[in-house]
Amino acid sequence: MNGVILGLTLRLLVRQRRTLLLVILAALPVALALIFRLTGGSMDTNPDFAAGIMAHFIVALVLPLTALVVGTAALGQELEDGTFVYLVAKPLPRWRVVLAKVLAAWIVVAGVVVPSVVLAGVVILGGFQGERLIPAFVVAVLAGSLAYAALFLSLSVRFGRALIIGLAYVFVWEALISQFITGVRFLSVRAYTLGIAEAISDSPSRLLEVSLGATPAVILLALVCVGATAYAIRRLGGYQMSERV
Amino acid sequence: MTTPTIEVSGVSRWYGNVVAVNDVSFEIRPGITGLLGPNGAGKSTLLHMMAGFLQPSSGEVRVLGEASWRNAELYRRMGIVLEREAVYGGLTGYEFVLLNARLQGLADPHDATMRALDLVEMGPAKDRRTGGYSKGMKQRIKVAAAIVHDPEVLLLDEPFNGADPRQRLHMMDMLRRMAAEGRTVVFSSHILEEMERLGDGVLVIVAGRLAASGDFRAIRRLMTDRPHSFSVASTDNRGLARALVGDPAVAGVQFQDGHLVVRSDDFGRFTVQAPRLAREAGITITEIAPLDESLESVFEYLVQR
Amino acid sequence: MTANDRTAVEGASNIYDLGYRRYDGVRLGRWWAVLALYRESLRGAFGLGRSTAAKVAPLVLIGIALVPALIQLAVGALVPADLEIIRASEYYGGIKYILALYCGVVAPDIAGRDQRNRSLTLYFTRAISRTDYALGKLAAMTTAMLLITLVPQVLLFAGNALSTQDFGGYLADEWTQVAPIFGSALVGSLLIASIGVAIAALTPQRAFATAGIIVAFILPIIVAGILVFEIDADATRYAVFISPLDVLDGFTAWMFGEPAATDTAVHEAGFALWAYAVVGLAVSALASLLLIRRYGTVQA
Numbered sequence: 001m002n003g004v005i006l007g008l009t010l011r012l013l014v015r016q017r018r019t020l021l022l023v024i025l026a027a028l029p030v031a032l033a034l035i036f037r038l039t040g041g042s043m044d045t046n047p048d049f050a051a052g053i054m055a056h057f058i059v060a061l062v063l064p065l066t067a068l069v070v071g072t073a074a075l076g077q078e079l080e081d082g083t084f085v086y087l088v089a090k091p092l093p094r095w096r097v098v099l100a101k102v103l104a105a106w107i108v109v110a111g112v113v114v115p116s117v118v119l120a121g122v123v124i125l126g127g128f129q130g131e132r133l134i135p136a137f138v139v140a141v142l143a144g145s146l147a148y149a150a151l152f153l154s155l156s157v158r159f160g161r162a163l164i165i166g167l168a169y170v171f172v173w174e175a176l177i178s179q180f181i182t183g184v185r186f187l188s189v190r191a192y193t194l195g196i197a198e199a200i201s202d203s204p205s206r207l208l209e210v211s212l213g214a215t216p217a218v219i220l221l222a223l224v225c226v227g228a229t230a231y232a233i234r235r236l237g238g239y240q241m242s243e244r245v
Numbered sequence: 246m247t248t249p250t251i252e253v254s255g256v257s258r259w260y261g262n263v264v265a266v267n268d269v270s271f272e273i274r275p276g277i278t279g280l281l282g283p284n285g286a287g288k289s290t291l292l293h294m295m296a297g298f299l300q301p302s303s304g305e306v307r308v309l310g311e312a313s314w315r316n317a318e319l320y321r322r323m324g325i326v327l328e329r330e331a332v333y334g335g336l337t338g339y340e341f342v343l344l345n346a347r348l349q350g351l352a353d354p355h356d357a358t359m360r361a362l363d364l365v366e367m368g369p370a371k372d373r374r375t376g377g378y379s380k381g382m383k384q385r386i387k388v389a390a391a392i393v394h395d396p397e398v399l400l401l402d403e404p405f406n407g408a409d410p411r412q413r414l415h416m417m418d419m420l421r422r423m424a425a426e427g428r429t430v431v432f433s434s435h436i437l438e439e440m441e442r443l444g445d446g447v448l449v450i451v452a453g454r455l456a457a458s459g460d461f462r463a464i465r466r467l468m469t470d471r472p473h474s475f476s477v478a479s480t481d482n483r484g485l486a487r488a489l490v491g492d493p494a495v496a497g498v499q500f501q502d503g504h505l506v507v508r509s510d511d512f513g514r515f516t517v518q519a520p521r522l523a524r525e526a527g528i529t530i531t532e533i534a535p536l537d538e539s540l541e542s543v544f545e546y547l548v549q550r
Numbered sequence: 551m552t553a554n555d556r557t558a559v560e561g562a563s564n565i566y567d568l569g570y571r572r573y574d575g576v577r578l579g580r581w582w583a584v585l586a587l588y589r590e591s592l593r594g595a596f597g598l599g600r601s602t603a604a605k606v607a608p609l610v611l612i613g614i615a616l617v618p619a620l621i622q623l624a625v626g627a628l629v630p631a632d633l634e635i636i637r638a639s640e641y642y643g644g645i646k647y648i649l650a651l652y653c654g655v656v657a658p659d660i661a662g663r664d665q666r667n668r669s670l671t672l673y674f675t676r677a678i679s680r681t682d683y684a685l686g687k688l689a690a691m692t693t694a695m696l697l698i699t700l701v702p703q704v705l706l707f708a709g710n711a712l713s714t715q716d717f718g719g720y721l722a723d724e725w726t727q728v729a730p731i732f733g734s735a736l737v738g739s740l741l742i743a744s745i746g747v748a749i750a751a752l753t754p755q756r757a758f759a760t761a762g763i764i765v766a767f768i769l770p771i772i773v774a775g776i777l778v779f780e781i782d783a784d785a786t787r788y789a790v791f792i793s794p795l796d797v798l799d800g801f802t803a804w805m806f807g808e809p810a811a812t813d814t815a816v817h818e819a820g821f822a823l824w825a826y827a828v829v830g831l832a833v834s835a836l837a838s839l840l841l842i843r844r845y846g847t848v849q850a
Contacts, residue, residue: 004348015335086333086344086348088298091349
């Protein structure tokens with residue numbers, strides 16, 4: 001880890017206009033929650049709504065999209081515009097650089113999505129006790145943010161078109177394929193995230209189509225984090241300047 | 246003999262079928278060395294390899310005694326200014342150089358930053374965002390970032406691109422001073438005037454090969470299959486011409502604008518014979534000067550070989 | 551020159567003064583310029599003249615869009631009973647995500663590439679006004695969308711017709727389907743295309759345009775779905791109109807004269823189906839205006 005790079009990356013990520021769009025995106029579930037309450041909804045009339053919004057809107061859409069935009073920008077932006085050379089021509093081991101970047105991406109993604117969970121939860125649940133939905137999803141989102149951030153960051157190290165590939169992963173793989181083919185449900189960060197949420201919460205609502213236990217979810221998620229980060233470090237170790245200027 | 250700062254041994258670099266650098270070997274010592282060559286000759290590739298940004302396909306590049314590839318610690322003693330790099334547009338000039346100072350792990354980054362900014366004369370503009378800098382200013386701030394840690398070796402890729410004459414002169418002065426302090430400065434260029442003014446030694450790269458190395462005037466004299474041209478003015482040009490034509494060292498004489506243009510295949514013999522022949526004929530030579538010892542003619546020759 | 555000078559060239563020797571020549575021939579008009587733009591945009595979008603990789607994505611997506619039609623035909627051929635897997639009026643509902651993806655992949659190629667290559671200046675200094683340029687791009691994108699909206703439907707229809715023993719009879723019964731097939735494909739293509747190009751024209755960077763387009767189509771589906779199904783209040787039913795792909799469902803159903811499929815937001819919201827046609831055309835018009843405005847003000 002390197003504090004200077006962490007600070008620099010945080011500064012660069014937060015400053016972009018895209019981050020504002022992501023905040024608006026994260027505000028949508030909260031707006032929906034408000035509309036829900038204003039039209040008379042509550043945990044009595046619609047007990048599945050809270051879990052549904054958190055699982056199928058925040059975790060399934062807001063989280064991966066935010067992580068995709070932030071994760072591919074955290075390192076990818078510098079690789080693309082050539083400023084990466086300033087980080088590389090320094091007496092710094094590559095792993096420090098990568099870790100700082102992953103950490104920065106994680107902080108920004110979690111910083112955008114966790115408040116969304118908390119606010120939407122507070123609005124919908126009101127004074128409702130039980131179900132532990134908010135803590136469950138906060139933990140799940142914290143874990144999922146790290147996994148997604150690491151995954152998309154390492155993707156951006158390998159591919160210039162990481163954003164499009166990530167979009168395909170989120171909207172084709174996670175949204176469609178892994179829902180229908182039970183064999184591959186274990187290959188989806190969304191599944192791990194929801195698995196963690198399901199394990200912690202006490203809600204009767206079904207969050208996942210097919211349950212994934214807590215232990216497998218945590219282990220697989222950790223594997224993604226470590227594997228993606230390690231891959232990024234390795235790949236950057238052999239970083240070469242392209243001749244095609 | 247001191248050990249060379251940079252050693253390139255049998256280095257080649259290819260991309261699929263395209264050979265960018267073809268079996269090049271040379272040594273660079275402290276002082277200013279220029280890499281000269283037409284566009285696409287492989288100068289940038291060589292610089293990137295020296296800077297550790299590119300791995301040689303074969304051969305070895307050593308800087309300060311160590312391989313430059315995959316050597317993060319070496320960057321403490323090496324500063325690099327590449328042509329293509331953008332700068333972090335959102336940071337001010339000061340913040341940008343400070344960033345580099347801190348990443349270098351300097352004990353006192355602020356002082357080092359201010360010194361570097363002064364060296365490149367960017368002090369007044371340091372609090373403006375680099376995104377708003379002109380091209381010349383961006384170049385200077387990149388140099389400041391590259392020297393903030395006081396490196397022994399400085400590599401610059403086309404550093405004078407886009408600089409106006411005043412900035413160019415100033416940067417040349419700065420590089421000369423740094424070289425005088427014992428540093429090794431290597432820069433690439435395809436502009437001959439820059440090279441003539443600055444380079445102690447020049448490495449001419451053509452089509453991926455090392456075409457010549459050393460002092461360019463000395464290289465010129467080595468080019469024996471091309472006659473040298475001299476401009477000679479005297480008290481009796483026609484008489485001198487008659488005397489010179491008789492000597493086997495003279496390949497041709499031409500009358501032009503009140504002086505003679507003499508071509509000679511044998512530089513050594515001519516320089517001895519010309520005054521002697523003039524004295525024997527009772528003619529005084531008022532002026533004698535080489536016409537084609539410019540780097541341009543050297544360059545043209547080497548590129549065409 | 552003596553009489554013995556024989557050359558291969560007839561006549562006296564001459565030096566010809568070539569100099570600068572003007573073009574005095576026929577100049578084709580504005581319409582041809584727009585047509586050329588249209589053709590080039592389409593070619594570029596489908597990767598003709600580029601590497602194979604560029605051709606893959608759009609064609610693969612069209613292929614996927616054909617799958618329901620192929621399944622229906624296969625079933626119809628193998629199973630004697632009259633089994634309807636997918637109705638023509640519900641086709642787009644089934645492939646709505648594919649339509650969004652396809653638009654996201656093709657639109658940035660049609661609208662963004664000129665900005666990326668900085669060739670906008672070339673276009674704007676020719677016999678083509680900025681508005682013409684915008685409309686030309688819109689036409690190209692609409693044509694590209696027609697490929698993925700019309701082809702599967704035509705395939706389905708023709709396939710069904712051919713699989714019955716009585717081709718003529720089938721046509722006589724089902725000819726009322728033909729107009730809605732073309733109508734819904736056309737309006738649907740225009741709707742999706744106008745939104746897609748309007749977004750793609752905003753940024754030269756392909757990835758952001760693609761992401762923006764996909765989010766612009768898919769996010770409203772989800773939000774409208776939540777507002778209409780889950781929250782289900784009187785006021786929130788109107789949310790169905792913010793989702794272009796649901797609006798597409800609506801006016802397709804209207805054109806076919808059938809009710810909306812039961813599990814869709816359109817059905818749940820319960821509005822009269824002609825309203826969707828109005829909204830669809832209004833949104834297309836608005837998006838087109840925004841597109842024209844964008845190209846009117848963009849720096850070339």
